[in-house]
Amino acid sequence: LPINHMEGHLLSPLLEANPPAFPFVSLLISGGHTLLVDVKGVGEYELMGESIDDAVGEAFDKTAKMLGLGYPGGPALAALAEKGQEGAHIFPRPMTNRPGLDFSFSGLKTFALNTWHNSDQSEQAKADIALAFQTAAVETLVIKCRRALKETGYKRLVVAGGVSANKHLRAKLEALLEKQKGQIFYPRTEFCTDNGAMIALAGALRLEAGEREPLAVKTHPRWPMTDLKPMVNISDAV
16 A cells, blocks of 8 residues: 555554544644644544645754754754753744744744844854744744644644654643643654654554555655545544
8 A cells, every 4th residue: 555654644643552532633743744634533634734835844954954053953953942041032933923724934944044144153142043943933833733723622632743752842732732621642752753653554554444456556746645535444443
């Protein structure tokens, strides 16, 4: 079976001992994607919002690169942010002052670049910018997740993809779900980035539901999850 990469990420928390029940809102965040999805069951996906430009992980990596932190820069930027001074800079929270669930991170990246060029470019300035960028990106994600949960009425949030390993993001989302008396689910750290286990799980669930295809391999460079077949009997069984 050809398996959708993002479906693998979305289903990865089902590998854990305490998997989420359906339905839930899923925040899928990586170097290539920033998606909010209404998940009613396996294969039953409704796209609620996405980035209109850079994915959040891409913005993390590009900001890290401009600060000289190398690639992939997300974890390095998060580590540097711990040395930053709170309130040294206030970065914008893009697209949060208008309704809707879409994202935009290219402007935030540009704001970071301009702030860096106008700074003394010291190590402390670098840490302060890293903190301001991370804070703005995380708060933007939290605001959109709050809206998505309110819109659906769900009390369960799944967060997956490489950026889901960010500790600051986890802390803020956990606080949000605690306030709303809801539940939040993640894959374990080693399953946050691309991995074979999540692909194997998605394939196993679809095989169990009786889905079969010829041995010839089909590749899909662009394959929206909303095009996938719903597996209602799987959803009932998980």
